[in-house]
Amino acid sequence: MQRITMIVAMKQEAAPIIKHLNLSEVKMQDPVLTCQAFQGNYKGLDISLVVNGTDREYNVESVGTQPATITTLEAIRQFTPDLLINAGTCGAFKDKGSAIGDVYMGEKIRYFDRRIPLGEDYFAYGDGSYESALALDYANRLGLKGAVVCTGNSLDMSPTDEAILREEPLVAKEMEAAAIAAVAKMYKTPLLAVKSVTDLVDEECTTAEQFLANLAKASELLQQHVFKLLDVLSSEAKLAC
């Protein structure tokens, strides 16, 4: 695998990766959209990284499944990657054994806020489970735990959300991966999701407080594991040459 595109929601999550890999900004094809791309070379890998960009009306980072859908669509078209990596931060349950800074590989990716009780097929479409055969292999080689990456458009957690999230053994709750997976699947592009815990959703502090307090630390730990993953991918690419 030679061409790797990283999809990262927020600039704050992407900044240490862009800096360490010395990536340079490149133009996206459609200037109407807010997503921003960076490109470079790392140990023989052609790396691109795309962030959703800043919403022009609200002046915040564009988070959630709609910007992730557009970013992934445009990134696949522009960079035709062999592999997508969605790197980002997440919430997790303390009482399922998670701690701030834990880094997980998504062995399954699903929505938790698309409840469509119109029969089995719509129900399954709503969940949108994406199973990554690659993920367990790379998790083992990197010494990472596999988790179920659960995607929804709210940062907080309603009781209804919690009941659905608790169906899964180890949870990485975040806001983009299932939308990225849905687009990746259409274009038959494999996807690895690597998620670092910023907040414990069953703690007394709100998710928002923890998220802001731990974003820098979790992003730092995230980048360390992303680099390890790139090192593994680079050594494989060399073997394949």
Added chain:
Amino acid sequence: MQRITMIVAMKQEAAPIIKHLNLSEVKMQDPVLTCQAFQGNYKGLDISLVVNGTDREYNVESVGTQPATITTLEAIRQFTPDLLINAGTCGAFKDKGSAIGDVYMGEKIRYFDRRIPLGEDYFAYGDGSYESALALDYANRLGLKGAVVCTGNSLDMSPTDEAILREEPLVAKEMEAAAIAAVAKMYKTPLLAVKSVTDLVDEECTTAEQFLANLAKASELLQQHVFKLLDVLSSEAKLAC
């Protein structure tokens, strides 16, 4: 306004409109995507209609904000419309005075399932309110009530969703309009949302039962008002010539 693109989520909602306007299927530019387009001419208007299409894995109509995002992006690029019309069905509250078959024009469009309590700006971004200056004008001319079109990815309604939906005076609860509005806004394309009530979310019967029972009736009433709207737009276009 000459070029009008209708965005309709489900084939069942689109079928009577396609038939009555005698639209023919045209290819979308990217065959990887599931969305399908139909085109034709109606009283001097260049009409296109795009549906999200059938999900290839689950064999259901692609509903919700992610397919709506892709459909709108691709439709605007391919058809460069002067006006978008999002026509579809919705849920509504009986105790706010709604009845099955009522047809509303969206004077405001917002999400109800993007709760992002990271300060005022993220909170507002999550709500994503889109106010349509055109909508009230056309609602008056067509004798339609204005409603707040509230978008979320679940067909059912959690207590958390209900509390947010009840903030609005008259509600059209559906699954696509805010995502369509977000893309429309980026491309500076005006949008009208016309929604017909299939289910009363505060009735004892589940939304799913009512939705399936009333989809054909509500789609029929929807199309009648869509044609009235097209007639008004056609007479305006003629006056402008």
